[in-house]
């Protein structure tokens with residue numbers, strides 16, 4: 195991410211606020227970027243660092259050609275310090291080293307940036323050490339603290355930072371990002387409808403998990419209508435051995451819910467919006483075979499099963515009861 199306009203595609207409010215602050219030369223000393231993984235917090239922190247260090251910004255955008263921008267481009271700008279957890283936590287020694295670095299380089303250039311990732315993992319001692327630094331930075335310093343949730347950060351630190359909340363990405367953005375990373379669109383759409391977290395979506399592609407899981411659910415949804423006598427066997431031989439723990443059962447139920455929503459979309463003529471894009475023929479067929487009332491009942495049945503999955507009902511019982519409800523007459 196190189197520019198504010200790029201950031202504004204996914205996080206328009208944050209892009210506007212930060213760009214305005216750079217434009218007016220009124221950046222806060224410290225920011226806390228909170229939000230889920232994949233929402234662009236890290237890229238936005240680096241962009242902010244560039245805009246802050248650039249010698250000749252153009253409408254607050256980093257010029258990309260000055261010495262500072264070129265150094266930032268190389269990925270290891272000497273005045274941009276990044277701290278990540280050392281093992282499970284960020285330790286007090288890491289904060290001490292940061293302070294030392296800042297005091298030593300004080301002469302070379304006035305502006306410095308430090309970015310702390312997974313700020314919530316700071317030890318109490320590290321947080322206390324950082325606190326003093328946030329209050330009395332040496333020279334012109336900009337701090338960007340990154341975290342999943344501001345609720346996990348000490349109030350004393352929170353009160354010294356401007357909090358920016360990054361929103362989850364909408365499904366079409368996640369799909370686009372996944373396709374740009376080389377994943378197939380049919381699976382990208384499915385993953386994006388299961389999570390708005392880009393990194394989590396990417397992990398679903400490990401060992402073709404999303405691809406296999408999707409195929410299995412498609413088979414079940416097909417059997418339920420075309421070969422109802424086989425559905426029970428499909429559940430036991432195909433679905434249950436693949437979706438084993440409770441989290442995976444929830445995902446299987448989500449995949450079923452997405453299927454029924456797709457059938458509904460077909461019924462109301464929104465075929466562009468379907469998630470199972472390679473199943474249009476089957477979806478169209480089912481759109482004729484299932485009444486809207488029956489579809490509503492099926493969706494309700496899947497939602498009930500999801501609730502029961504969260505309440506410790508044994509998966510086998512839960513899935514068998516769901517199957518019965520899905521096979522009830524219209």
Ligand SMILES: [Zn+2]
Nearest residue numbers: 248257260263
């Ligand atoms: Zn520049």
